[in-house]
Amino acid sequence: MAALKSPSDIARETLKQLAARRLSPTPDNYQALYEEIAGSASPPAFPAAALRGILRVMPGQTPAQKRLLNQLEQAIAQQSWSTLQSVMVGYANLGLTPADASLAPTPLEVEAAHVPQRLALALARLVDNTLPALGEEDMRLGDMATQLVGMLRSDMPTVADTERMLADFGHRLSFAAEEQGALRTSLLTLLHLLFENIAALSTDDDWLHGQVQALLAATAPPLNLRRLDEVEQRLKDVIFKQAEAKLHTRQAQEQMRELLATFIERLAQMDESSSSYHSQMEQCAERISQADRLQDITPLLEEVIRATRAMALSSRVARGELQDLRERAEARHAEIDQLRQELDRASSMARHDALTGSLNRKGFDEAVQREVARAQRQDTPLCIALLDVDDFKSINDRLGHAAGDEALVHLADVTRQGLRPQDQLARYGGEEFIIILPDTVVDEGVQVMRRLQRELTTRYFLKDGERLLITFSAGVAQMAGKDDISDAIRRADQGMYLAKRSGKNRVVAA
Numbered sequence: 001m002a003a004l005k006s007p008s009d010i011a012r013e014t015l016k017q018l019a020a021r022r023l024s025p026t027p028d029n030y031q032a033l034y035e036e037i038a039g040s041a042s043p044p045a046f047p048a049a050a051l052r053g054i055l056r057v058m059p060g061q062t063p064a065q066k067r068l069l070n071q072l073e074q075a076i077a078q079q080s081w082s083t084l085q086s087v088m089v090g091y092a093n094l095g096l097t098p099a100d101a102s103l104a105p106t107p108l109e110v111e112a113a114h115v116p117q118r119l120a121l122a123l124a125r126l127v128d129n130t131l132p133a134l135g136e137e138d139m140r141l142g143d144m145a146t147q148l149v150g151m152l153r154s155d156m157p158t159v160a161d162t163e164r165m166l167a168d169f170g171h172r173l174s175f176a177a178e179e180q181g182a183l184r185t186s187l188l189t190l191l192h193l194l195f196e197n198i199a200a201l202s203t204d205d206d207w208l209h210g211q212v213q214a215l216l217a218a219t220a221p222p223l224n225l226r227r228l229d230e231v232e233q234r235l236k237d238v239i240f241k242q243a244e245a246k247l248h249t250r251q252a253q254e255q256m257r258e259l260l261a262t263f264i265e266r267l268a269q270m271d272e273s274s275s276s277y278h279s280q281m282e283q284c285a286e287r288i289s290q291a292d293r294l295q296d297i298t299p300l301l302e303e304v305i306r307a308t309r310a311m312a313l314s315s316r317v318a319r320g321e322l323q324d325l326r327e328r329a330e331a332r333h334a335e336i337d338q339l340r341q342e343l344d345r346a347s348s349m350a351r352h353d354a355l356t357g358s359l360n361r362k363g364f365d366e367a368v369q370r371e372v373a374r375a376q377r378q379d380t381p382l383c384i385a386l387l388d389v390d391d392f393k394s395i396n397d398r399l400g401h402a403a404g405d406e407a408l409v410h411l412a413d414v415t416r417q418g419l420r421p422q423d424q425l426a427r428y429g430g431e432e433f434i435i436i437l438p439d440t441v442v443d444e445g446v447q448v449m450r451r452l453q454r455e456l457t458t459r460y461f462l463k464d465g466e467r468l469l470i471t472f473s474a475g476v477a478q479m480a481g482k483d484d485i486s487d488a489i490r491r492a493d494q495g496m497y498l499a500k501r502s503g504k505n506r507v508v509a510a
């Protein structure tokens, strides 16, 4: 700008500049501008010392704050008012305008704004696992879960989205869970009413009454699958007993009716034949008393013999009919026995092994199907371990079959206690057990089995004061991809066979 001589020119120019620079017309601004235009005052010194003092107390914990502190240091070093200005604006905008290009988040900030992948996947699994328990009544909840799981399994889900969607889902879930709780309670109430009703119908049957009382006790919360299994079995017994009682009553009534009808008919016949027999006898006796000659008596005697034979025949027929009735009653008895055997077969189809309380083959088949589906849905590993007690025959031979049974119960107890709640133990054959290990890779599965072996060395099986060490050989196999589970079981079996062959009390990964 050319030097201006007259003060009025300088004053005019100062007013123009105030407007041009959009500065407030304060006395300070006017004076500073006037001196600048007149060239009379030197530019103010840069307050580096004061700014350094401020620098020392400025916060610098977060990555963004550290970056701004660096800029402030540079501004002081370069005595740059514009850098200083951008630092101050940066501080003022911290947390307000992350989208501002000058405040673009650093990689660390980006990471902090996203949910770590492992946590996101664990959350997705948690949401997935809650759904079966909630039924399918609430479609909206299902949709929300699908969206939430989809977001959690996407690339870098943000904390903000996760927080918002989890809060919405949690809100809806609390309603659904409350509803499920109420449903459960009212179903249980209905079940109890049903049981009480059965009890009321069978006041004269002590056995049935006892069973119903046991059912009522077994269906009191907390419930679990095993107790429900017992309930199922008891209920089958009760139903059978009811059916049997009904059948018995009907058969007994029928037999009574038949017997009564036959009896009356026989009685009438007997009465008829015996009264005609009697009158015939009386007539014969009369005629015999009047007969003087033997040849007159002979035909009368023949008549007596004929009448007596007819009488005997009619009694034989009556006896035959009664015999036939008895045979029919026995045949019905055999039918009832057959029904009872069928019930026993049906009961053995329940899910648990009666001796050890672990799952039986049917229970295992159901459980493994569930776990395979879950592993495939969630893309998690699944292991199968097959174990067979070593030299079990010698325990039986030496201590008896009952002691062998107790040893199996001991092994099942120790095994169950050494496993996680989500692992499942099943009795696969006589002294052979199978374990489902969800979320487990083969090396971990082998470790689990070795830990069980160690556990058995510290917890002896005690029989009549004798401490017996029970050992087992095991094979462990991991289900691969979309494998058929029977492949994994077959491999585990091969592993177990190898463990036996290589000296027993071993675990082999297959």
Ligand SMILES: Nc1nc2c(ncn2[C@@H]2O[C@H](COP(=O)(O)OP(=O)(O)OP(=O)(O)O)[C@@H](O)[C@H]2O)c(=O)[nH]1
Pocket (backbone or CB within 6 Å): 388, 389, 390, 391, 392, 393, 394, 396, 400, 401, 402, 403, 404, 405, 408, 429, 430, 431, 500, 504
């Ligand atoms: N007490 C009892 N014994 C059973 C039961 N189921 C099977 N067994 C017996 O278990 C024994 C298994 O014998 P083996 O197959 O020769 O096996 P082992 O003696 O354990 O020999 P290795 O398997 O080679 O270690 C047989 O004698 C069966 O009768 C059961 O429920 N209770």
